[in-house]
Amino acid sequence: xxxxxxxxxxxxxxxxxxxxxxxxxxxxxxxxxxxxxxxxxxxxxxxxxxxxxxxxxxxxxxxxxxxxxxxxxxxxxxxxxxxxxxxxxxxxxxxxxxxxxxxxxxxxxxxxxxxxxxxxxxxxxxxxxxxxxxxxxxxxxxxxxxxxxxxxxxxxxxxxxxxxxxxxxxxxxxxxxxxxxxxxxxxxxxxxxxxxxxxxxxxxxxxxxxx
Amino acid sequence: xxxxxxxxxxxxxxxxxxxxxxxxxxxxxxxxxxxxxxxxxxxxxxxxxxxxxxxxxxxxxxxxxxxxxxxxxxxxxxxxxxxxxxxxxxxxxxxxxxxxxxxxxxxxxxxxxxxxxxxxxxxxxxxxxxxxxxxxxxxxxxxxxxxxxxxxxx
Ligand code: FES
Ligand code: FES
Numbered sequence: 001x002x003x004x005x006x007x008x009x010x011x012x013x014x015x016x017x018x019x020x021x022x023x024x025x026x027x028x029x030x031x032x033x034x035x036x037x038x039x040x041x042x043x044x045x046x047x048x049x050x051x052x053x054x055x056x057x058x059x060x061x062x063x064x065x066x067x068x069x070x071x072x073x074x075x076x077x078x079x080x081x082x083x084x085x086x087x088x089x090x091x092x093x094x095x096x097x098x099x100x101x102x103x104x105x106x107x108x109x110x111x112x113x114x115x116x117x118x119x120x121x122x123x124x125x126x127x128x129x130x131x132x133x134x135x136x137x138x139x140x141x142x143x144x145x146x147x148x149x150x151x152x153x154x155x156x157x158x159x160x161x162x163x164x165x166x167x168x169x170x171x172x173x174x175x176x177x178x179x180x181x182x183x184x185x186x187x188x189x190x191x192x193x194x195x196x197x198x199x200x201x202x203x204x205x206x207x208x209x210x211x
Numbered sequence: 212x213x214x215x216x217x218x219x220x221x222x223x224x225x226x227x228x229x230x231x232x233x234x235x236x237x238x239x240x241x242x243x244x245x246x247x248x249x250x251x252x253x254x255x256x257x258x259x260x261x262x263x264x265x266x267x268x269x270x271x272x273x274x275x276x277x278x279x280x281x282x283x284x285x286x287x288x289x290x291x292x293x294x295x296x297x298x299x300x301x302x303x304x305x306x307x308x309x310x311x312x313x314x315x316x317x318x319x320x321x322x323x324x325x326x327x328x329x330x331x332x333x334x335x336x337x338x339x340x341x342x343x344x345x346x347x348x349x350x351x352x353x354x355x356x357x358x359x360x361x362x363x364x365x
Contacts, residue, residue: 089253090339102324102336103265103317109252115270116229121252 053203058211059188059196061143066186068176072129073138079129080139082119083184098129114180122179124172130157147200147207165201168194213273217242218286228274233257235273236283244284244312248341255340258313259283265320284312287319294364295319298357306344314340318354326365327358 063069071080077094078087095101100108110127114120130136134157138146149155150164159167167173177190186193200206215222217240224239231250236242236259248256250269257269260282287293291300295318298304305311314337321328321336328336333354342350 090255090341091335092339093335102321102332103258104336104339105264108258108264108266109270111270111272111275115272117251119251121270 048204048206050204050206053200053206054208056196056199056203057147057206057208058143060193060200061146063176063186063188063193063196064138064146065141066176066184068179068183068186069173070138073136074129075137075139077132085139094129094132094135096132098131099127114178116181118182120180122175122183124175126172128172134158143208143211147205151201151205151207161201161205165198168197213276215273215276215281216278217281218283219280224273226273228272230273231269232259232271232273232276232281233268236268236281242283242285246309246312248310248313253341254310255313255317256310258316258340260316260320263320263323265317282316284316287315293319294360295322295353295357298353298360302349302353302356304346304349304353306342306346310340310342310344310346314342314350318350318357321354322358322361326362328354 064073067080067083067085071082071085071088074080076087078091079094080086081088090104092104092106093101095105100106106127106129109121111121111123112125113123115123134155136149136155136157141149151161153159156164174190177185179185188196212223212225213228215224215235217236222240224235226235226239233245233247233250236245237247245259245268246256247269248254252267252270255267257267258265259268260266260280261271261276262279263282288296291297293315295315299311299315304314317337317340321332325332325336330351333351337350337354340350
């Protein structure tokens with residue numbers, strides 16, 4: 001009888017201990033996620049300066065939230081349009097690759113270059129939204145949320161920090177400063193943006209806390 | 212001189228390279244099945260196929276066409292036997308007809324890429340083709356019918 005009781009208690013204890021260990025491991029993996037991201041910058045030998053990083057990011061944020069950038073990083077699956085970021089007329093959909101669907105592909109109207117005349121479709125050979133697998137939403141994000149999203153490979157299209165730095169010179173990014181008549185450019189120049197972007201990343205890519 | 216391949220024929224046109232393709236189709240070549248609605252890529256009346264994509268010819272500079280193949284409503288089928296054209300007649304879709312060649316060219320792309328579109332697929336594909344006569348419900352039912360015809364043919 002005693003043996004029987006012990007026999008049934010032991011596995012219960014074992015299970016309890018195992019559950020506890022698993023829970024601690026799960027909490028640790030979540031709890032330290034941000035640390036791991038920050039730590040990676042240190043290991044690359046970068047001098048961390050959180051104040052300079054955060055200050056630079058606030059300039060970056062102003063650009064990314066300007067209509068020229070945010071309009072193609074919408075919260076939904078339809079891009080935005082105009083200086084007031086209204087929903088794109090005719091409701092083109094993102095599609096799997098971010099290039100539209102069926103008879104409504106981005107490049108059906110957006111040519112390789114801007115067209116002459118106010119508010120004509122702006123152009124670039126590779127006009128698109130982020131793909132459905134990594135929507136990279138800017139619309140509605142706080143500075144803290146956006147900074148975290150930008151450095152996390154799971155939410156930034158699997159980019160390393162080096163690739164992020166290079167992304168400042170991406171053709172479609174630069175088009176933001178050359179969008180044709182009738183569209184207000186981002187608040188600072190591309191050169192100033194690039195400087196702020198690199199300063200933010202090289203100083204540790206800190207996220208402004210609570211902003 | 213700019214050389215264009217339209218509906219399987221070669222044309223040489225002497226026009227300013229910035230001229231929109233729509234103007235060349237209609238005014239220079241007399242292919243007036245493609246319509247001019249807005250001229251700023253908003254309505255879909257000028258939709259043609261460029262290498263199979265439903266491009267808006269009013270915002271496409273003729274110089275950007277290059278060697279790509281242009282198909283207009285006149286070249287969609289030899290004798291109007293494309294399933295979309297057949298379904299359009301059966302369902303008497305057109306009212307004034309102005310938007311219809313653009314509608315048909317857009318549907319042809321939809322049905323090539325999706326053999327059995329749902330209403331949501333149709334909305335996603337056709338939201339850029341505006342009809343001032345409001346034939347949208349007939350457009351929708353004719354698309355389902357055309358999909359059916361296409362499946363039977365296959
Ligand atoms: S005429 Fe080209 S979209 Fe309206
Ligand atoms: S049928 Fe008249 S505009 Fe569509």
